[in-house]
Amino acid sequence: MIxxxxxxxxxxxxxxxxxxxxxxxxxxxxxxxLAAIDVPFLLLALITINLGTRLAVKIPHVKGQVNLSAAxxxxxxxxxDGAAAILLAVLAALCATLHFSRNALQLLFNSALAAIxxxxxxxxxxxxxxxxxxxxxxxxFVFLLVICLTAALQAFFHxxxxxxxxxxxxxxxxxxxxxxxxxxWTFLTYFTFASAAGMLAKLIGIVGFYPAIAATAVVAxxxxxxxxxxxxxxxxxxxxxxxEQRVATLQESEELFRSAFDYAAxxxxxxxxxxxxxxxxxxxxxxxxxxxxxxxxxxxxxVTHPDDLGAALANIKQLLKGRMPTYQMEKRYLHKQxxxxxxxxxxxxxxxxxxxxxxxxFQVQDITDRKRxxxxxxxxxxxxxxxxxxxxxxxxxxxxxxxxxTQRTPNQMFAVLFLDLDRFKIINDSLGHMIGDQLLVGIAxxxxxxxxxxxxxxxxxxxxxxxxxxxxxxxxxxxxxxERVEKELSVPFMLSxxxxxxxxxxxxxxxxxxxxxxxxxxxxxxxxxxxxxxxxKARHEVFDKAMHAVAMNLLHLxxxxxxxxxxxxxxxxxxxxxxxxxxxLQGFEALxxxxxxxxxxxxPMDFIPVAEDTGQIxxxxxxxxxxxxxxxxxxxxxxxxxxxxSISVNLSGRQFTQPNLIEQVRDILADTKLDxxxxxxxxxxxxxxENIDTATEMLRQLRALGVQLSIxxxxxxxxxxxxxxxxxxxxxxxxxxxxxxxxxxxxNIEIVRTIVMLAQNLGMDVVAEGVETKEQLALLRKLGxxxxxxYFFSRPVSVGGAEKIISDTYTHALxxxxxxxxxAIRPALVA
Ligand code: C2E
Ligand code: MG
Ligand code: MG
Numbered sequence: 001m002i003x004x005x006x007x008x009x010x011x012x013x014x015x016x017x018x019x020x021x022x023x024x025x026x027x028x029x030x031x032x033x034l035a036a037i038d039v040p041f042l043l044l045a046l047i048t049i050n051l052g053t054r055l056a057v058k059i060p061h062v063k064g065q066v067n068l069s070a071a072x073x074x075x076x077x078x079x080x081d082g083a084a085a086i087l088l089a090v091l092a093a094l095c096a097t098l099h100f101s102r103n104a105l106q107l108l109f110n111s112a113l114a115a116i117x118x119x120x121x122x123x124x125x126x127x128x129x130x131x132x133x134x135x136x137x138x139x140x141f142v143f144l145l146v147i148c149l150t151a152a153l154q155a156f157f158h159x160x161x162x163x164x165x166x167x168x169x170x171x172x173x174x175x176x177x178x179x180x181x182x183x184x185w186t187f188l189t190y191f192t193f194a195s196a197a198g199m200l201a202k203l204i205g206i207v208g209f210y211p212a213i214a215a216t217a218v219v220a221x222x223x224x225x226x227x228x229x230x231x232x233x234x235x236x237x238x239x240x241x242x243x244e245q246r247v248a249t250l251q252e253s254e255e256l257f258r259s260a261f262d263y264a265a266x267x268x269x270x271x272x273x274x275x276x277x278x279x280x281x282x283x284x285x286x287x288x289x290x291x292x293x294x295x296x297x298x299x300x301x302x303v304t305h306p307d308d309l310g311a312a313l314a315n316i317k318q319l320l321k322g323r324m325p326t327y328q329m330e331k332r333y334l335h336k337q338x339x340x341x342x343x344x345x346x347x348x349x350x351x352x353x354x355x356x357x358x359x360x361x362f363q364v365q366d367i368t369d370r371k372r373x374x375x376x377x378x379x380x381x382x383x384x385x386x387x388x389x390x391x392x393x394x395x396x397x398x399x400x401x402x403x404x405x406t407q408r409t410p411n412q413m414f415a416v417l418f419l420d421l422d423r424f425k426i427i428n429d430s431l432g433h434m435i436g437d438q439l440l441v442g443i444a445x446x447x448x449x450x451x452x453x454x455x456x457x458x459x460x461x462x463x464x465x466x467x468x469x470x471x472x473x474x475x476x477x478x479x480x481x482x483e484r485v486e487k488e489l490s491v492p493f494m495l496s497x498x499x500x501x502x503x504x505x506x507x508x509x510x511x512x513x514x515x516x517x518x519x520x521x522x523x524x525x526x527x528x529x530x531x532x533x534x535x536x537k538a539r540h541e542v543f544d545k546a547m548h549a550v551a552m553n554l555l556h557l558x559x560x561x562x563x564x565x566x567x568x569x570x571x572x573x574x575x576x577x578x579x580x581x582x583x584x585l586q587g588f589e590a591l592x593x594x595x596x597x598x599x600x601x602x603x604p605m606d607f608i609p610v611a612e613d614t615g616q617i618x619x620x621x622x623x624x625x626x627x628x629x630x631x632x633x634x635x636x637x638x639x640x641x642x643x644x645x646s647i648s649v650n651l652s653g654r655q656f657t658q659p660n661l662i663e664q665v666r667d668i669l670a671d672t673k674l675d676x677x678x679x680x681x682x683x684x685x686x687x688x689x690e691n692i693d694t695a696t697e698m699l700r701q702l703r704a705l706g707v708q709l710s711i712x713x714x715x716x717x718x719x720x721x722x723x724x725x726x727x728x729x730x731x732x733x734x735x736x737x738x739x740x741x742x743x744x745x746x747x748n749i750e751i752v753r754t755i756v757m758l759a760q761n762l763g764m765d766v767v768a769e770g771v772e773t774k775e776q777l778a779l780l781r782k783l784g785x786x787x788x789x790x791y792f793f794s795r796p797v798s799v800g801g802a803e804k805i806i807s808d809t810y811t812h813a814l815x816x817x818x819x820x821x822x823x824a825i826r827p828a829l830v831a
Pocket of ligand 1: 575590591592603604605608621624650651652682712713736769770771772789790791792796
C-alpha cells in the first residue's frame, strides 16, 4: 500500500489520476459479472480487508510499506480475472488508507493509484500471456515469468510513487537514485507476495479453495503471532536499553556530582548527625588546614570555635527535627595551625536512599578576609587612628553600660578620669607635630599600663584622654589611679633622641554623684580637670558639689556676660605707670571692670577667661581699647606733655589671634586720633609662644602701625628666651609674683635681676608689676629697673581718680630731662 503524501503532487495531476482510476474502476465493475461475485470471492475480499490491509512490510530509507493485500489482489487476479483484481485493489487501498487517514483526497488518491497500477499490471499480463485465470495451470517456467513480471511491474510502479514523494521530502536527490534505492527492496517484497499468491493459487487448484484458504489463515495467524512476539521482544529490548541508558546517565551525573563535590571552590562535606565527617572535599581541607584522612578521623565539633559551637549544635538540632529545611550562619572554625577561620556555613539535611540514614551536607565558604575588613571598619569607627585607643563614641558606650549597671546595683561604683596634657600645644608647636604624635602614642601606652583589666582608656580629643575605672570600692581608689598616672607620666619620654617632659592635669568624677547620662559625668570630670589646671596644673582634683556650684556659677556668668556690654556694665580703671628714678607719671594701664547688677564688681580674673572661652572677649576687648584710647587722647589734649602720656591696653590670646586685629587697632587709632606711639599693647608671654610664627608676623604688623608692644606677666609663662630677640618687643613687664616676694626670697631677686639685664641687652624697657612696698621699690631701683606699677603708687582708679593724678603731677609739658621740675606721684619719696 502506498502511503506517500498525495499532497506533494500537483493537484491537477491528482485529479486526473483519480478520474482515470474512476474510469478504470467503472469499466472493471461493468466487466465483472454478478455471477463472478461468489462466496470465495467475497471471502477473499473479507480476508484482504481484515488481514491484508493490516499486515505490511516496511520499505527501508523511505516512508512507505507494501501491504499484504497486494498478495491477495494478485491471487484474485489469478482466480477471478483482472476486473476482480482491480476492484479488490481499490477496496484494499481504501481500507488500508482508512487505518491512518480520513482525508477524502488521500483516500481517493491511494485508491486511484491502486486501480491504475493493478490495471496496468492486468494489461501487461494480458498482453504477454492472454487469459489470466488459466495462468495457475501454465507450465512452471511461464508461471515464474508471470510472477517475476508482476513483481517487477508492481515494484516499479510503487517505487516510482515512493521516490517522487521522498524526493519532495529532501529536495535535491535525483529521481533515479531514489528509485534505485527502493526498487530492489520493493521488488523483493512484491516477488514474495506474488510467489505466495501463485503458490496459493496452485494449492487451491489441488486441494480446493476453502482448505487452502484455511491453511493460509493458519499461516497468517502464525505469522501474526510471530510478529507480535517480535514486537514484544523489541519492546523489551527497548526497555532494557532505556534502563541501561538511564543507569548510565545516573552514573554520569553521579560522577559529575563527585567531581563537582571534589573540585568545588567552596568547602563541602557530608557529615553524620553526630558530627562525624563522612566525606570532605579539597577546598574544605584547604580551609581548615587538615588532610582528608585527618578530617575523616574527627568530628566537626572538634574544629568548631568553642564560642560558636552552642549555636551551631542548636541549629543542627532544629534542622534534624525538620523545623527548617536548611540553615545558614557565620561561624568560626579553628584552623589546624590554631588560628581562627571565619566561614559562612550552610547546612542542610539529606536522606541516603540506600540505607535510609539521615546525613548533613555542609557548605563552607571562607569569609575570613571579609570579616577582617568588617572588623577593621568597625574598629576604625570606634578607635582613635593615632593611638589605637577607643575613641569618644566607644568610651561613651562603655560609660552608658557602667551607668546602667550602677543603677541596677547601687553599691557598685565607678569613676571617670579626664586627663589633659599641660602645655601640649607648646610641645607640638616647638618640637613639631611628629614628636607631638609620638608623645601622644607614648602617653597612651603608659596609661594602659596604669589600668586594671576591665578599665577603659580612650583618647577623646587632641591632648585629652579619659579613663573609666570600674568596680571601685570608694573614690580613693580613683585617686590612687590618678596618682599612678601622674607618676607614670612624670618619667620623661625619649622621642627621636630627645627627652620630652610632660605633666597632666586630671579631673575625677565619681559615680557616687549620681549620673544618668554619660555626657554629664564627662562634663563634670572636665570641670574638675579645669580646676586642677587653674590650681597650677600637674595635679588632680575630684569633682564635688562645690565645683558643680562653681560650674553653675560660670554658666550664669556666661549668660550675664552676653548682655553686659549692651547694658554698659563695663567700665575702665586706670593704674599709673611710674618711672622709678624720679617717679614721673608715664602713663596708665587700662584695666576693665564689670559692675554686675546683682553681684557687684567682678574681677577681670573671673570673667576674662569665660569671655575668652565664649568669644565675647573680642567685643569687650574692642570696646576697652576704644574707650582707653579715647580717654588718653582727651587727657593728652587737656594735659599736653613731652613725652606724651601713654596708655597700656591688655590683649587676650583670642584677641591677638583674630585676623582683623590690625585693622581694628588702626581704625580705633584713626577714630580716637591717638598717636600710635602713645598706645602700648600688652600680650602675655604664652600667647606669643603658642604660635611663634603667626605671633611674630602679628607683632611686626602692629609695630608697623607705630604701636608699642609689651610682654605682660613676664617670667610666668613658657619662656623661650632664645626666641625673645626675634620679637619686635619694646617692654618686658616683670610679673608681680617675683616682685612681691623679692624681699625675702633671694631667688626672686636673681630672676628680676636677670630679666632687667636681659631687657637691657635686648634694648627693651622693663616695668616691675605689683610694687607694693618701699623695700620693693628700693630693691628694684638698685637692680636698675626703670619703671614700676603697683599699689605703692596707686591702685587702679576711676577716670576721675586718674585725672586727678595727672593734674597733680602735671608740669606744663616740661621736658623730661628737667628733673627739678618733675612732679612725682609720691613726692615724699623723692626726697
Ligand atoms: P595684668 O595685665 O597683669 O594687670 C595687672 C593686674 O595686677 C591688675 O589686676 C592690677 O589690679 C593688679 N595689680 C597692680 N598692682 C598691684 C599690686 O601692687 N598688688 C597686687 N596684688 N595687684 C596689683 P586686675 O585689674 O584684676 O586684672 C587682672 C588681669 O586681667 C590683668 O592682668 C589682665 O591680664 C586682665 N585684664 C584686665 N583688663 C583687661 C582688658 O581690658 N583686656 C584683657 N584682655 N585683659 C584684661
Ligand atoms: Mg597687663
Ligand atoms: Mg601683668
